[in-house]
Amino acid sequence: MLKKHFHKHTEGRKQIRVVIIKPSKYDDEGFVIRHFRGVLPSNTLACLSSLTRDVAERELLGSDVDLQVELFDDTVQKIPVDKIIRSNRPPRRRTIVALAGVQSNQFPRAADLARKFRVGGLQVLIGGFHVSGTLALSKDITPEIRELIDLGVTVVKGEVEESWGAILRDASEDQLRPVYDFLGCKPDLYNQPIPMIHRDYLKKFVISNFGTIDCSRGCPFNCSFCTIINVQGREMRVRSPELLAQTLRENYRRYRINWYFFTDDNFARNTCWRDIFNMLARLREEEGIPIKFMMQVDTQSHKIPEFVSLASRAGCTQVFIGMESINPDNLKAVGKTQNHVKDYRNLIEVWHKVKIATHVAYIFGFPYDTPESIKQDVRRLQNELGVEQASFFMLTPIPGSRDHARMIQSGEYMDPDLNSYDSFHETMRHPNFAPGELEASYRDAWKNFYSFSYMREVLSRAHPENYWNIFFDFIWYKNSALIEGGHPMIHGFFRLKGRTDRRPGFAVESRLRHFSRRFRELKGLVRSWLSLVLEMEELWLQTRIRSDAEIRLLSEIKDLREQLNRNLHAAELQMAHMRARLHFPELRVPSRLALAFRNLNFRMAKRITYSRADLQQFWRRTGRLKMLFLRPDKMVLNLLKDLQLFVLFMRDMART
Numbered sequence: 093m094l095k096k097h098f099h100k101h102t103e104g105r106k107q108i109r110v111v112i113i114k115p116s117k118y119d120d121e122g123f124v125i126r127h128f129r130g131v132l133p134s135n136t137l138a139c140l141s142s143l144t145r146d147v148a149e150r151e152l153l154g155s156d157v158d159l160q161v162e163l164f165d166d167t168v169q170k171i172p173v174d175k176i177i178r179s180n181r182p183p184r185r186r187t188i189v190a191l192a193g194v195q196s197n198q199f200p201r202a203a204d205l206a207r208k209f210r211v212g213g214l215q216v217l218i219g220g221f222h223v224s225g226t227l228a229l230s231k232d233i234t235p236e237i238r239e240l241i242d243l244g245v246t247v248v249k250g251e252v253e254e255s256w257g258a259i260l261r262d263a264s265e266d267q268l269r270p271v272y273d274f275l276g277c278k279p280d281l282y283n284q285p286i287p288m289i290h291r292d293y294l295k296k297f298v299i300s301n302f303g304t305i306d307c308s309r310g311c312p313f314n315c316s317f318c319t320i321i322n323v324q325g326r327e328m329r330v331r332s333p334e335l336l337a338q339t340l341r342e343n344y345r346r347y348r349i350n351w352y353f354f355t356d357d358n359f360a361r362n363t364c365w366r367d368i369f370n371m372l373a374r375l376r377e378e379e380g381i382p383i384k385f386m387m388q389v390d391t392q393s394h395k396i397p398e399f400v401s402l403a404s405r406a407g408c409t410q411v412f413i414g415m416e417s418i419n420p421d422n423l424k425a426v427g428k429t430q431n432h433v434k435d436y437r438n439l440i441e442v443w444h445k446v447k448i449a450t451h452v453a454y455i456f457g458f459p460y461d462t463p464e465s466i467k468q469d470v471r472r473l474q475n476e477l478g479v480e481q482a483s484f485f486m487l488t489p490i491p492g493s494r495d496h497a498r499m500i501q502s503g504e505y506m507d508p509d510l511n512s513y514d515s516f517h518e519t520m521r522h523p524n525f526a527p528g529e530l531e532a533s534y535r536d537a538w539k540n541f542y543s544f545s546y547m548r549e550v551l552s553r554a555h556p557e558n559y560w561n562i563f564f565d566f567i568w569y570k571n572s573a574l575i576e577g578g579h580p581m582i583h584g585f586f587r588l589k590g591r592t593d594r595r596p597g598f599a600v601e602s603r604l605r606h607f608s609r610r611f612r613e614l615k616g617l618v619r620s621w622l623s624l625v626l627e628m629e630e631l632w633l634q635t636r637i638r639s640d641a642e643i644r645l646l647s648e649i650k651d652l653r654e655q656l657n658r659n660l661h662a663a664e665l666q667m668a669h670m671r672a673r674l675h676f677p678e679l680r681v682p683s684r685l686a687l688a689f690r691n692l693n694f695r696m697a698k699r700i701t702y703s704r705a706d707l708q709q710f711w712r713r714t715g716r717l718k719m720l721f722l723r724p725d726k727m728v729l730n731l732l733k734d735l736q737l738f739v740l741f742m743r744d745m746a747r748t
């Protein structure tokens with residue numbers, strides 16, 4: 093929870109508390125998807141918080157009003173519904189709830205929260221892509237939105253940069269309208285307040301020096317599955333590079349935030365990209381602010397003169413590319429005509445040349461996909477294109493897209509539960525897949541792409557500056573998609589399950605039942621994490637960045653190994669190691685090796701440097717033996733070796 097008071101002296105003044113909530117969604121068992129730590133902080137919360145602050149500073153509600161804002165993110169914190177309701181004490185103290193950035197898959201959860209707040213007598217507003225997209229393409233108000241309006245919830249369609257003050261004024265006077273429609277008058281973003289990141293909120297995320305900002309909105313292209321063009325339009329609107337610079341400086345000065353995800357759908361079409369890149373390069377080179385960032389671009393981005401080279405100079409480390417499919421027939425069928433498959437290889441190479449990692453968005457379920465083609469596509473992404481990362485999605489007819497409107501018209505089957513519209517559930521039927529088969533192919537794609545051998549290949553050729561970014565992404569992705577069975581863009585780390593926060597229709601479990609469920613789940617989770625940690629440790633051992641000194645030492649070891657075949661003693665090997673240390677006083681890694689050398693023979697040293705395969709084999713063998721045959725001395729020794737490796741692994745990771 094984040095609380096901001098914009099006025100210090102509240103006595104005798106009217107108080108308006110705006111509680112902005114980013115709803116999560118339910119899992120298949122009706123529990124709210126919430127994590128101990130999230131990965132990507134919400135830009136919508138940051139954006140609406142800045143707008144509220146601006147309203148307060150400009151005293152748009154009158155000079156006698158004390159405006160406060162509180163932010164809650166349902167994906168990483170429990171929403172204290174009752175406390176929020178109790179804080180509403182009209183007429184002097186009003187609490188207004190704004191359900192923000194509500195996507196279709198979050199709508200059922202948002203609607204449940206809205207109902208509770210309405211029962212508690214609060215004024216409730218809802219905005220974001222579900223209501224905006226649905227109402228943009230539908231002539232009538234759809235039943236789920238109508239139900240909320242009938243409950244007295246205010247629906248806000250479109251962007252509110254130029255109207256948030258007026259809406260809050262209506263709320264403060266108890267005059268909220270049922271629907272506000274700003275789709276026809278999209279705000280000019282140039283001088284609007286920049287989304288503001290809050291330190292306390294960031295503490296809920298794995299990386300606390302990481303922020304999100306949208307530098308532009310809109311996209312000129314016209315893909316049939318896209319909702320963005322029908323809500324934010326096809327004409328680009330951009331934020332002022334100068335205002336962005338001020339915010340980036342302030343974020344760094346106050347909170348040391350220097351890592352960003354620029355959430356623009358297509359940064360390559362931001363008409364101010366050059367000015368923004370130049371500004372970022374100046375912050376890095378002249379002001380010493382080590383900004384680095386990721387951005388989303390299209391498959392033509394590499395052809396924009398200087399775009400790629402300037403992106404690199406500006407601090408870009410990863411591009412998220414809207415590739416979607418390798419099959420030209422699929423691309424044609426969904427109007428993604430800007431994607432030219434023949435040019436994909438060149439696209440990836442151009443980004444690689446400037447050492448920027450590529451991450452492709454890839455959709456399964458297009459008309460020409462089959463279970464076999466999905467397998468082939470994954471192999472081609474790895475072998476032909478060599479992309480570092482891929483995010484897979486199942487094609488979903490999201491309300492607000494042309495696909496959705498067409499399917500409504502033709503009466504094709506769509507899953508009636510909006511909670512499933514998260515791109516990792518099957519929501520429609522496909523002639524080439526039996527029910528459930530698309531989902532199975534999709535799951536296999538994650539498994540096959542993030543295989544040990546491919547991750548090793550990627551990390552072995554990764555630029556040292558990118559190594560740990562990619563490594564962490566692999567952990568995040570494997571945890572979300574393969575352990576949690578969800579989607580990396582929804583899942584964070586360590587799943588929490590509120591017993592009583594269950595979707596209507598699912599019974600609230602007794603304490604005993606819930607705790608035994610959680611115990612079982614946690615046991616499974618610990619096992620999965622252990623094997624993930626060991627897999628990643630092995631990956632690190634096989635691919636880690638070695639210092640020049642270590643490389644020299646290893647080559648010396650290699651020479652000695654050859655000599656060892658001619659009966660050289662391990663003692664001589666130790667001598668070589670000491671010699672190498674004399675030559676390279678800065679040598680850090682050999683001090684770990686030294687430990688190994690002191691106690692262990694040559695084979696063990698090799699093992700510590702390259703792999704824990706022998707240890708793995710020992711534990712596997714030990715696990716199969718009966719108690720009687722166990723060797724406690726070896727077990728203790730190998731346990732110590734494993735612990736030592738683990739500590740080294742953690743230490744290397746923590747250094748980044």
Ligand code: B12
Nearest residue numbers: 133134135136190192193195196217219220251252355581
């Ligand atoms: C960046 C991004 C992400 C990031 C999230 C980064 C972050 N945490 O901020 C990541 C990659 C994690 C992500 C994930 C997903 N995303 Co996304 N994402 C976006 C993207 C490209 C930008 C979001 C953004 O910053 N927008 C700018 C903000 C300020 O706009 P806004 O939220 O609409 O808010 C404005 C107005 O709507 C309004 N408003 C919003 N709420 C409210 C409330 C009130 C009361 C009022 C008055 C006004 C108001 O005011 C704001 C200012 O004008 C959008 C597309 C887009 N252009 O918005 C897709 C988008 C929101 N995502 C979408 C989807 C489907 C997903 C995923 C389900 C898919 C997936 N598997 O990846 C997941 C779900 C994750 C989750 N739990 O949120 C869809 C949602 C469509 C829909 N109808 O459901 C979108 C629209 C893209 C698309 N494919 O069409 N996403």
Ligand code: SF4
Nearest residue numbers: 311313314315318357
């Ligand atoms: S390129 Fe991306 S943002 Fe643009 S229309 Fe296509 S899917 Fe939408």
